[in-house]
Amino acid sequence: xxxxxxxxxxFDSAYNFAFLDEQTKRMxxxxxxxxxxxxxxxxxxxxxxxxxxxxxxxxxxQVTASIIGPDDVLKVIxxxxxxxxxxxxxxxxxxxxxxxxxxxxxxxxxxxxxRHRIPEKDLRADQILVFQVPIPEPLRFLEPRETETxxxxxxxxxxxxxxKLYEDIxxxxxxxxxxxxxxxxxxxxxxxxxxxxxxxxxxxxxMAALQLFGAGREKRIYAVPPHTEVKSLDFDDxxxxxxxxxxxxxxxxxxxxxxxxxxxxxxGKRMFVCSDTDHCSERRAAGHAGPALFDGEAAD
Amino acid sequence: MLGSxxxxxxxxxxxxxxxxxxxxxxxxxxxxxxxxxxxxxxxGSGKTTLxxxxxxxxxxxxxxxxxxxxxxxxxxxxxxxEPERRLLMRTxxxxxxxxxxxGLRMNVSAGANVGERLxxxxxxxxxxxxxxxxxxxERVEVEHGRIDDLPVTFSGGMQQRLQIARxxxxxxxxxxxxxxxxGLDVSVQARLLDLIRGLVTDLGLSAVIVTHDLAVVRLLAxxxxxxxxxYVVENGLTDQVLDDPQHPYSQLLVSSILQT
Amino acid sequence: MYVAVKGGEQAIENxxxxxxxxxxxxxxxxxxxxxxxxxxxxxxxDRVMTEGSLYDRDLAALAIKQxxxxxxxxxxxxxxxxxxxxRLAETRPVDTGAMRIRRRISATYKDLxxxxxxxxxxDYTHRxxxxxxxxxxxxxxxxxxxxxxxxxxPRVSDLLANENLIETEPAGDDGAPPPDLTRDPMDFPAERAxxxxxxxxxxxGYLLALGYSTQRGYGRTxxxxxxxxxxxxxxxxxxxxxxxxxxxxxxxxxxxEMINQxxxxxxxxxxxxxxxGLTFGFCERKAxxxxxxxxALRCRELGEEATxxxxxxxxxxxxxxNVEASGFVQxxxxxxxxxxxxxxxxxxxxxxxxxxxxxxxGEAADVAAE
Numbered sequence: 001x002x003x004x005x006x007x008x009x010x011f012d013s014a015y016n017f018a019f020l021d022e023q024t025k026r027m028x029x030x031x032x033x034x035x036x037x038x039x040x041x042x043x044x045x046x047x048x049x050x051x052x053x054x055x056x057x058x059x060x061x062q063v064t065a066s067i068i069g070p071d072d073v074l075k076v077i078x079x080x081x082x083x084x085x086x087x088x089x090x091x092x093x094x095x096x097x098x099x100x101x102x103x104x105x106x107x108x109x110x111x112x113x114x115r116h117r118i119p120e121k122d123l124r125a126d127q128i129l130v131f132q133v134p135i136p137e138p139l140r141f142l143e144p145r146e147t148e149t150x151x152x153x154x155x156x157x158x159x160x161x162x163x164k165l166y167e168d169i170x171x172x173x174x175x176x177x178x179x180x181x182x183x184x185x186x187x188x189x190x191x192x193x194x195x196x197x198x199x200x201x202x203x204x205x206x207m208a209a210l211q212l213f214g215a216g217r218e219k220r221i222y223a224v225p226p227h228t229e230v231k232s233l234d235f236d237d238x239x240x241x242x243x244x245x246x247x248x249x250x251x252x253x254x255x256x257x258x259x260x261x262x263x264x265x266x267x268g269k270r271m272f273v274c275s276d277t278d279h280c281s282e283r284r285a286a287g288h289a290g291p292a293l294f295d296g297e298a299a300d
Numbered sequence: 301m302l303g304s305x306x307x308x309x310x311x312x313x314x315x316x317x318x319x320x321x322x323x324x325x326x327x328x329x330x331x332x333x334x335x336x337x338x339x340x341x342x343x344g345s346g347k348t349t350l351x352x353x354x355x356x357x358x359x360x361x362x363x364x365x366x367x368x369x370x371x372x373x374x375x376x377x378x379x380x381x382e383p384e385r386r387l388l389m390r391t392x393x394x395x396x397x398x399x400x401x402x403g404l405r406m407n408v409s410a411g412a413n414v415g416e417r418l419x420x421x422x423x424x425x426x427x428x429x430x431x432x433x434x435x436x437x438e439r440v441e442v443e444h445g446r447i448d449d450l451p452v453t454f455s456g457g458m459q460q461r462l463q464i465a466r467x468x469x470x471x472x473x474x475x476x477x478x479x480x481x482x483g484l485d486v487s488v489q490a491r492l493l494d495l496i497r498g499l500v501t502d503l504g505l506s507a508v509i510v511t512h513d514l515a516v517v518r519l520l521a522x523x524x525x526x527x528x529x530x531y532v533v534e535n536g537l538t539d540q541v542l543d544d545p546q547h548p549y550s551q552l553l554v555s556s557i558l559q560t
Numbered sequence: 561m562y563v564a565v566k567g568g569e570q571a572i573e574n575x576x577x578x579x580x581x582x583x584x585x586x587x588x589x590x591x592x593x594x595x596x597x598x599x600x601x602x603x604x605x606d607r608v609m610t611e612g613s614l615y616d617r618d619l620a621a622l623a624i625k626q627x628x629x630x631x632x633x634x635x636x637x638x639x640x641x642x643x644x645x646x647r648l649a650e651t652r653p654v655d656t657g658a659m660r661i662r663r664r665i666s667a668t669y670k671d672l673x674x675x676x677x678x679x680x681x682x683d684y685t686h687r688x689x690x691x692x693x694x695x696x697x698x699x700x701x702x703x704x705x706x707x708x709x710x711x712x713x714p715r716v717s718d719l720l721a722n723e724n725l726i727e728t729e730p731a732g733d734d735g736a737p738p739p740d741l742t743r744d745p746m747d748f749p750a751e752r753a754x755x756x757x758x759x760x761x762x763x764x765g766y767l768l769a770l771g772y773s774t775q776r777g778y779g780r781t782x783x784x785x786x787x788x789x790x791x792x793x794x795x796x797x798x799x800x801x802x803x804x805x806x807x808x809x810x811x812x813x814x815x816x817e818m819i820n821q822x823x824x825x826x827x828x829x830x831x832x833x834x835x836x837g838l839t840f841g842f843c844e845r846k847a848x849x850x851x852x853x854x855x856a857l858r859c860r861e862l863g864e865e866a867t868x869x870x871x872x873x874x875x876x877x878x879x880x881x882n883v884e885a886s887g888f889v890q891x892x893x894x895x896x897x898x899x900x901x902x903x904x905x906x907x908x909x910x911x912x913x914x915x916x917x918x919x920x921x922g923e924a925a926d927v928a929a930e
Contacts, residue, residue, distance in 0.1 A: 015644065044745040049639040054887030056894065079898045085568045086894050092569075116898045134891065145874055147748045155383045159390075159420025163405070163412045166419065169426055170411055170448050172910055178902035197902040217884045219745035235426040243905045260897055261904065275898055 011099035018065040019097045024048055028066035028221070032212060035223035040185030041153070042136050047219040057090055057115060058216030060132035064113050067128065067212075068094065073101045075109035080117035080258065080275035087115070104278050116179075118200040120257050120279040123209035125226060131194040133215040136222060138182045138192040158190050161233060169238055178243065183230045190233070191222060199243055199258045204230040247272040250292035252283035306368060308333050308474060308506050309354070314363035315530075316353050322530040323349035327363070329525065329535065333473070336500060336507045338521030338538060340514060340553065346530035347510045348478060354508060355395050355476045356385055367392075367474070390417050394467035398479035400459035403466070404451050410437065410462055411447040417470045436465040440495060457488035461495065468499065475500075475507040481516055493519050514554065518542060526550045583628045597621035606812075606841025607631055611882065612638030613742065613761050614645075615811050615840050632763075636883045652796045652805055656815045656838075657715050659791040663842075666716050667785040668819060674713030677705070679790060680842075716787035717817050717834060726819065726832040748874050755857055755877060756850075760838060762880030764846040770870045771852030779856045779868030782821035783835065790814040790842050814839045816847035820855050822862065833862060 011017065018025070024046075031045035050058040068074065074094055078087035082104040090113065091102055103109050106119040115132040123129060139149045142160050152158065161182055168176040181198035185191045193204060194213055204211060204224060211224040224230055232240040248255045250262075250271040257279060259272040271292055274280035307330035316323040324346035331337050339347045352358040354365055356377045366374045369392065377385060389395070397403040404413050414433040415423075423429055434444045440461040442454075451459050460480065467475065480496065481489040497520055500507060509520055517524055517538055525535040526547065534547040545551045584591065598605060598621040608620040612635045620638060627633035663679025666672055678684075720726040739747075741757040750758070759767065774781055792812050796805040818835035835855025837847035856870040857877075869875055879885060 019644075021644070021646070044747070046742075046744050048643045049636075049883065050643065051640040053636065053890060054884045055889075055891030056887060058887075079895050083568050084895055085572055088568045088572060115894075116896070134888070146878075147874065155386055157386060157420070159416050162419035162424070163408055163416050166412050166415055166426065166429065167408055170409055170430070173913065174906070174910065176906060176910075178906045179899040195896075195899050197898050199902070217888055234424075235429075236424050237427050243902060244909075245905070258898065259901070261901055275901075 012096050015097050017070075017098055018068050018094070019050075020048065020062065020065045025066040028062055031221045032063065032067070032223065035212070035221050036210070036225050038189070039225055039228050040183075040189030040191040040222060042215075042220040042222045044219055045221050047216045050216065052089070052093070054217035055134060056086060057113070057132040059214030059218075059221070060113050060115070060130045060216075061090060061093070061214070062216055063130050063212050063214035063221060064094065064111060065097075067130075068098055068100060068111060070098070070100060072110045073103050073108055075103050075106065075112045075278075076114075077112065077117060077119070077276075077278075078115040079260075080119075081277045083277065105282075106276075106278050116194070116196055117258065117275060118196060118203045120274070120276045121282075123207060125208045127209040129207075129209050129211045131196070131211065131213045133192070133194040133213045133220075134217070135180075136192055136194075136213065136215040136218050136220040138180075138190050153189060156188070158184075161190055162235075165233060165235065165238075169235070175234065175238060175240075181240075182233050184233060185224055185230055186228050187231075191224075191230075193230075197243070197258060198232065198240070201230070201232045201240070202242070206230070245272060248290055249274045249280060249283075250290045252280045252288045253290035254280070254283060254288070305332055306372075307331055308368050309508075310366040310368075310374070311354065312364050312366070314350070314353055314360045314365060316349050316358055317361045322346070323358075324353065324527070325530045327525075327532055329532075331474075331506055331508065333506055334504050335523065336505075336509060336521045338517030338524045339508065339510045339527060340512060340517055340524065341527035342512060342553075345527040347527045349530075350527070351476055351478055351508060351510045355393070356389065370473070387421075390420050391470050392473050394472040394475040396460075396463055396467055396475065396477040396480050398482045400451070400456070400463045403463040404459060406451050409448045409450060410442065410454070413451065413462060413466045414469050417466065421470060432469060433465075436469050437462075439499075440465040455488075456484055457492060460484065460492060464496070464499070468503070471503075473506060475505050477507060477509045479511050479513075480509065481511070481513065496520060514542060526553065583626070592625060594618060594621045594625060597624050603842060604629075604631060604634075606839070606843050607764060607846070608634045608638055610840040610843050610846065611635045611761055611763065612642065614638050614642045632882050632886050636886065639883050649797045651808075652798060654793045654795060654811075654813070656789065656793060656813060657718070659713075659789055659793050659813070659815075660810075661713050661789060661791040662812075663790040664713055664787070665785075666787045668716060668787075672716065672719065681844075713789070715789075715817065717819070720786075720819070720832060724829075724831065727822070727834060729834070746877060748877075749860070750873060750877060752854075752858070752861075755873070756836065756838075756854060758877045758880055759850045759853055762850070763882035763885065764843065764849070766880055766882070766885075767849040767853050768845060770856070770876060771849035773868065774852050774856045774870045779859070779866075779871040781818075781835065781852065781855045783818040783852055783855065784820070785848065786817045786819035786834075788814070788816045788844060788847065790844065812841050814842050814844050814847045816844070816851045818848075818851040818855055833858070 016022065028045060031043045035041065035043045047059065047062060050061055052058055052061065074091065076082065076087045076091040078084040081087065094100060095102060106112065106121045109127065111128050111130065112119065113130045113132070118129065137149055139152055139160065142164055143149050143152065152160070165175050168174060177198065179197045180192055180195040181201055183191050183193055183201060183204065193201060206227050206229060207224070208226055210226055213222045234240040245259050247259065249257060249259060250273050252274060254274055258275045260275045261270055261272055263270050309331040311327060311329050314327045315325040327350055329337065339350060341347045349358065353360045359378050365377050367377050368374050395403070405416070411430060411433040414436050415429040418429050418432060434447060437444050437447060442458055442461055442465070451462055454462060481492055484492065493516060499505070500520065509516065511517060521538045523535065524538045524541045525532045526541065526549065527533065528549045534541060534545065534550045541550060542554055545554050598617050601624060604624055605617055605620045608623055608631055609615050609617070612620065619641065620634070623634035623637040624631065627637060661677055663681060664674065664677045666676065717726055721728060738753040739751065741754060746754065746758065773779070790812065792810045794807045795809050795811055797808050798805045816837040820833045820835055822831055822833040833855065835851040837850030837854065839847045853870055853876060856868070857873055859866045859871045866872060
């Protein structure tokens, strides 16, 4: 939370601000604008090779790099946490190439790059959320051919998507999709919300912040503009439902957050804690406490 | 049936070439509601090409195919937009392939195969979709206990009946069939033909059936076209053509069947 | 997440220090020089330049050193560096017909103008470990090649083309610039120029396996190695200011032209078809495999039915790039506990329901309702 620099003064001048050259940034911004204009539509873009491996967030990094400015305050999370190694690695990359201020606080960030989670705290209109996306095509595992999936999107031919959900119910009694749960954006395009857990789907719906999705290896950018309807696909008699936990966060006692399971020993002892670390510590600072802090058993 | 009604399908001087290779040439006919047209000929005669042109899978080199919808208006099926054509294909029309693998999704259950067209036209009630799937499986004599099984576990005859159910679930008016009994045992063929005849009659379907098997058209078709080298060499009422063929090729076709 | 991952930043730094130490190895052994890699690991350098899409022997050698000899990692390093380079000019197409030949062989003719030139090949070495190499020693000079008559070596495909026995390559100079895979995303169906670009950058092992599969009958193309040539070609840039092309340097290329069977059709007399492979440096195995796969991918345009993996354009091209493939396979190392947690909860819930008999009843009711 300590400022790394004053307004982007100190960054590695061997590279252009935010690594990408200005031409490339403009190309990506054009793709972003198109994506915002057609919510949920996957815009092909000329993804560049980045100094991190494909599959490790290169799409999100390119989106962030082309919209970040010296006055931005950046937060990077992976699995909801600021402290996972890849989040650290991406944050360091931007500190080195832009010198912008970074933060772990959701409220203080103007730009949040994320993998697999949406922060628990409601985002505001002056914030942008950038998702790292591995496979942007929601129809990919039903129809591997790009030529065919593009046609299906163009013709709004989405019967196959419901075939998958039908099969889930027929075989499991449930829609057995728990993450990367397909959504329909603004009543038109079916979209993969990136592999966020379906727990986060309702947060996407009419979110005040702009949501941008970057898939580097697959060379696609898509977007959900602010206040846009995002509806999870379902059946009338098997409506979309949120996962339920039997537990609360062991640290802050939250009952309404996404929980990670932590295994404490090899005899089945476990506890559940908030996946959003910033949210959890904020709650604790405000005086909330969970069971682990009472019995002292699982304290770190 | 040939009274004052207007044709459901009007085929006008349709030709299709594959480069310099002739597919079919100068085919014209009208199909009326409730009528079944049989198309016979040996392989390479152009009958399958014609069927694919009629069903909108191929674009004709010349000529037109017009379809009269439920509201009475006519559309040229090769001039309409792709979205409208796709909608037509999954609502008013059905296409039964010779090989059920071409017409089924082999990696999803029988129930999902039947339900897909319903979901594609926006049905979103799982219970109702499943209910209709059960109903249709029974109608094509597939035990409803098999509803969650994959088509690969079905026999050839069952797969073909499943394909028919998948096609008819949206209540189409016009059915195209490409050798629907080809590749099946004789006893299975007979049962399937019986089933198709019953469905066509009960549902008042119009159909175009392509086959090399004269027994199939004898049983199902009201009218018959005989094709050779891409051209229709003879057409008329089925019994007339089969009992008193005029064209030498038709005579050959009929006599060769009688001899075997 | 749980506190277990706190301290990630320190862990990363420590890992990098350990990596540097392991790369260097025993400090008592002299450090490997970039010039040594450049001079003595030439084929590794060639492969890294080819799949890294950047012709620079020094940078490729540096990448190999930094990557501890992991060539896919070295290719990745070179690609990431390439991203930062400005594009100053576009070269004119190189003329491999005017190549200064170091190796040139044809499997289709016993002898031909210019002759067969074996060059520096492993082909006829016996693969016996040479223990003499374990000791350092001078290598005797190779004999000088005699100067050829006029030094011309026409391409085998041109010889066939003179008789109209092989399809003519479309001139390609129809005014439209060729697509550029490094500037625009892949678009299916891909035209041949785009396919060849993807194959040239593609992983050698992957193309080798695919090319091999066509020989074993998965998309057979009846190939003959019409010609393989390796040597130096001049690279030219057209300079607007002086109004002419200027030679900016010389690069080594390996080119393979496969000659494949084609039955002909009613409109076209029987003629041979082509498959093409081209690499930086001396990557003969890659160039040959590339030519096989190029020909297999032309099935659509040549009216052949696509039945084999090597003929499936989307499959072949979408998975050819080892920087993409390596990244995505290895991203499975990244934490996925949020996704996994979601699955875990669902499996537990379903098992609970089965234990409570809810699901079985539900299904029974479902069927009974019909």
